[in-house]
Amino acid sequence: AVVSTQSTGVVKMAESGGDTGWDVFTIDYVLTGAGAGPLTVIVNQDSRETYLLIFRTLWKTKRIEHGLRKIWGKTVTWDRTLPHIIGEIGDFRHKVNIICSEMQHFISQVQYYINFEVLECSWKELENSVNSAENLDIIIEAHKRFLSIVTERLMLIKEKEEVLQKLYANYTNAVKFMEAYDNAYLVLKKANLQREERERNVVRKTKSGGWGTTSDDQKSQKTEDEEFSIYVKINFEATLSSSQHIH
Numbered sequence: 001a002v003v004s005t006q007s008t009g010v011v012k013m014a015e016s017g018g019d020t021g022w023d024v025f026t027i028d029y030v031l032t033g034a035g036a037g038p039l040t041v042i043v044n045q046d047s048r049e050t051y052l053l054i055f056r057t058l059w060k061t062k063r064i065e066h067g068l069r070k071i072w073g074k075t076v077t078w079d080r081t082l083p084h085i086i087g088e089i090g091d092f093r094h095k096v097n098i099i100c101s102e103m104q105h106f107i108s109q110v111q112y113y114i115n116f117e118v119l120e121c122s123w124k125e126l127e128n129s130v131n132s133a134e135n136l137d138i139i140i141e142a143h144k145r146f147l148s149i150v151t152e153r154l155m156l157i158k159e160k161e162e163v164l165q166k167l168y169a170n171y172t173n174a175v176k177f178m179e180a181y182d183n184a185y186l187v188l189k190k191a192n193l194q195r196e197e198r199e200r201n202v203v204r205k206t207k208s209g210g211w212g213t214t215s216d217d218q219k220s221q222k223t224e225d226e227e228f229s230i231y232v233k234i235n236f237e238a239t240l241s242s243s244q245h246i247h
Contacts, residue, residue: 027055038136042143050147053156060171061110067178068104074185075100082188084195085228089188092232096181103174110167118153122146184232191228 029048031039043051075096079086086093129142151157155164198221202213213221 026052026059028052041136042140047143047147050151054147054150054154057154057156058114060168061107061114064103064107064171064174065111068100068107068174071096071100071178071181072104082192084192084199085188088229089232092184099177103177106170107174114154118150122149122153125149187228187231191224194224 029043029051031043074081075093078089078093082089123146126142126146129145130139133139133142152160155161155167198217201217205211205213
């Protein structure tokens with residue numbers, strides 16, 4: 001299905017298990033209506049398939065950039081959103097910040113390369129060729145050359161497949177990191193709520209004239225704290241460590 005938005009649309013790809021919205025959507029050109037005839041000669045079916053490959057790479061890159069920015073924004077608010085456990089997760093928070101910063105630096109370099117070394121340069125060349133073209137054939141050839149340059153520089157050709165796979169492997173590591181962070185944050189929020197509830201119980205019991213905590217409460221709290229500490233140390237840090245490698 002294609003949802004038209006002027007000259008571009010959103011295409012839903014075939015789904016497989018575990019896919020998210022980022023995995024099943026891409027962008028396509030929609031050439032309909034008055035004046036579309038000449039454009040369909042230039043942007044033919046082969047060109048559209050090439051654009052799908054290009055858009056898919058740009059989409060993957062944008063997904064990583066968006067996800068890392070979201071993580072960074074959440075992490076800097078931990079003092080406010082996780083006040084009851086912030087003192088216990090300092091090392092974990094530090095590791096998250098280091099990994100996120102490293103990945104953000106990597107993806108910003110990739111974005112710079114795509115925007116300025118690939119798209120802007122090749123687009124300027126195409127624009128000059130179209131402006132000086134004397135007939136449609138020259139425009140068609142200029143457009144083919146534009147797509148050829150972009151696909152080569154984005155490593156979407158067979159000769160550069162190995163380099164592209166290394167880039168995508170880094171993207172996969174970044175996605176694993178984002179998933180690990182999301183899972184960790186759910187556990188952190190749950191632990192923070194448990195501590196918050198403890199404090200409310202202490203206040204409530206004290207106001208009613210009883211002890212703030214009983215021996216049973218202390219045993220239960222100790223068990224919860226130990227489980228939380230082990231979970232952070234083993235699961236969170238091991239998962240983040242396995243997903244931090246950027247080459």
